[in-house]
Amino acid sequence: MTQVLVIGAGPAGLAAATAASALGADVTVLDSSYDLGGQYWRHLPSTRPTASEGILLHGFERFRELRERLENDSQVRILTLSQVWAIDRNPDTRNAGDSSVGDRWRVHVLQGVPDGHDRLALTIIPDAIVFATGAHDRTLPFTGWQLPGVFSAGAAQALAKGERVAVGSRVVVSGAGPFLLPVAASLVQAGAKVLGVYEASTISRLASGWLPRPWQLLGAPGKAAELVGYVGNHLRNRIPYRTGRAVIAAEGDGRVERVVVARLDANWAPIVGTTRTIEADAVCIGHGFTPRLELPIAVGCALSAERFVAVDHRQATSSPGVYAAGEITGIGGVDAALAEGSIAGHSAAGGSDDEAAMSRQRRLRAASTRFAARIEAAHGIRPGWSQWLTPDTLICRCEEVSYGRLCDTSAHTGSAGLRSLKLSTRAGLGICQGRVCGRTVEDLLGRLAAGGLIDTTSTDRRPIVSPIRLGELAGGTVLPPAPPPPGNTEERE
Amino acid sequence: MFDVVVIGAGIVGAACARKLAMLDRSVLVIDSGSTAGGTSSQGEGNLLLSDKAPGPELVLAQYARRLWPQLAADLADELGREFPSIEFDPKGGLVVSTTDVGASPLLAFAASQRAAGVDAQSISIAEALEREPDLNPAIGAAVFYPEDAQVQPAIATEALLASARLHGVEVRQGVEVTGVMVDGSGSVVGVHTGRGDIPCGAVVIAAGPWSARVARSFGLLVPIRPRRGMVLVTSRMPHRIFHKVYDADYVGAVESGDAALQTSSVVESTAAGTVLIGSSREQIGFDDRLNVDVLRQLASKALRLFPFLHEQPVMRAYGGFRPYMPDHLPLISADLRMPGLWHATGHEGAGIGLSIATAEMIGAAMTGTFAEIDASPFSLERASLAPFLVEAA
């Protein structure tokens, strides 16, 4: 029986596990979180939502159905609180050549609460892998973004949805993209006053992204209904939704007390003389998403020009036996993630392309893909944003590296190398390992270097995916370590 | 036209270019990648005497160690305060044996080094614990090496290049050398690159582990192979490790020619507050994929030295390819097979430290001036290399 390992239990991973099991595969689905559901569904309450929450909890029924089905499926093993911290080659097949598909990878997992002291070490050697690790929000830096009271949109939404806690009482939402709207709606539900949602893209760009082919929106029905719902909600609550504006600074004594909002031109550069200061105690920021690519990179999956995992019509990556679905293959929302997940799970379990069951998923995927392209056209980051930086603005918060430091070091070394510049500025070398600032550091250093950056490294490459204690790493290893027995091995370390 | 083209903008090429410019040569440095993009930013920055047995490499390392303090001061003066510090830190090394059987070889090794002029102080276990209070007390012997030091290798490379530029050197990134141009007598007159030909009077190959490949494109055999190494980096913590602390079996790993995996635990804290644990040695070609077993070994050996690190998170692992020579000595030499061609490479796991002395040797040899130490052990003509210079049938 094919052993399929699904990494990530968001919409894409849950759909993949379901589809793989339907073809008779032996499925393990794991997630680092304490519950299934991923970024969008994880924070649902355990009871049925009230009608007024309905719009926030999009697809609740769908989620419950998927979860119950998996939980009751004896072929499916669900592992929560299970963090994949590394993938390497299975030493038993390391020299087997590229034609061998199964058994090629060893997936290293730590199971248990991250700050607990008795995480269990698992090593899984599956026949096929589905990556469904999603994305985290991208946040462009601005002066004062290190102050307490600045949140990523995703974190703010998680608190609001999961714990009914609003991040502040007077909150400003700023960034780009349609997902700012549900974030604002969640905040209102949790009792905050949302002073404004500031969308960086100008109205004309939004119009050219969204309006010319409205019928395509209707091709992704769930999505369209949802967006209309959010807009209605906004109007009802009179949250000002302003386009062509951004929070360009946060100020306050030890925490956010005020934010500075400026108007932006079509390139996202702030327009001189248009700033306005707003009293606020929290600001939520989201400028789209960065896919979690470290595991796909570890197994050598090719990436697309837009830096998502490249997949074919079967959701197969360039690495044999490895499939990918959801946000890591492109930003398309829940519906796209579900459709891609189903196809990936089906393919990973050895299903053929031409089965009728998949044609519906393929249609859904196609509709959502168009949606994703339009999000990018309307809300994609424009280069003018860097004009709201000052020399003192921190770019890397972990290591407190300022924009001025990046400029000086780039000018003085003349290096065109990301690795060298990171090491000489320390940008991206802190505890988050560049998850927050990596793409920004690449972007800014690339603009500062005379001919752009030329080395082949990227801030997405992280062989150690999440921190692991030295004790956990050393475990009970005998020196030199015995190769693990074939198949799934579990050992307490 | 340049007097000299240096191939490779790693620390060795950088140091050589700077030195040659100071000797009034016009110099171009070419790198197929970026500056400090190769091995020089993929390892650690130990400047060690402690791991070197008496012999020519130790003499070179001692020479380099004499040069580093002045170089650090010169670079700081030349480059000013806005240039990041190279973090030269003469913090000293503490070598211990974690096994009883390791104790007497360590003490004998230290005695031989003392005879060669190394300050190698056999200290009691109590004294070792005074220097490193968190060290595992279950050690067999300890030797303190006050001369061991460290730099931040990527910044040191960039600083040498920046200084070289101030002395007139030109640096071109993203230009690959693809071959050599020779005249009728077989002497070097230039290099072919991906962006056209560059005439020059002499060429220095300082391409680290890729030096064999460059030499091959010139039609010459140079027996340098990559030797993979991995390093673990922990999250920041308050300083609790004050020296470079190693296990005595590190010395064995360095000197070994064995292709199989070897690890040794060199544990040290950096200026940034992280702890570096490295490094492994494996001959697996240019394969840079992760092997978790290597990381596990590094971790368990580090814990044998510092049990308190048990709870410390590792946040990153990185690695590179040491330019490995079959007889464990660098190649700092003219190539008599092709007049005008020079090699400055093959420093294996010590190229950061040795770069600066290498530059002095190349400078002296090219200008025909007096070299402070004997160059013959590093020559391509040395007897120990001869077996490796014949093409396998």
Ligand SMILES: Cc1cc2nc3c(=O)[nH]c(=O)nc-3n(C[C@H](O)[C@H](O)[C@H](O)COP(=O)(O)OP(=O)(O)OC[C@H]3O[C@@H](n4cnc5c(N)ncnc54)[C@H](O)[C@@H]3O)c2cc1C
């Ligand atoms: C603030 C915000 C608002 C949004 N609003 C909407 C909306 O209104 N409508 C809509 O359609 N979409 C919305 N989205 C997008 C939606 O969340 C995603 O489209 C969807 O969740 C993607 O599903 P996925 O399965 O690809 O990834 P995710 O849901 O992100 O799931 C990935 C899972 O993988 C796990 N994981 C990652 N790495 C590892 C690892 N190494 N080991 C173990 N587990 C791992 C994670 O814990 C996570 O649970 C929003 C997103 C955000 C951030």
Ligand SMILES: Cc1cc2nc3c(=O)[nH]c(=O)nc-3n(C[C@H](O)[C@H](O)[C@H](O)COP(=O)(O)OP(=O)(O)OC[C@H]3O[C@@H](n4cnc5c(N)ncnc54)[C@H](O)[C@@H]3O)c2cc1C
């Ligand atoms: C894990 C590890 C730990 C280490 N620890 C230490 C230590 O503690 N102390 C120490 O002293 N040393 C250490 N080393 C060794 C040290 O890093 C190397 O000896 C040193 O960096 C070699 O420098 P280099 O300039 O010769 O090579 P590199 O830095 O590799 O530079 C060579 C350059 O040549 C370029 N190049 C290659 N081919 C071409 C071509 N055809 N055309 C143009 N350019 C080309 C490459 O792009 C590269 O930039 C360690 C190494 C590793 C891997």
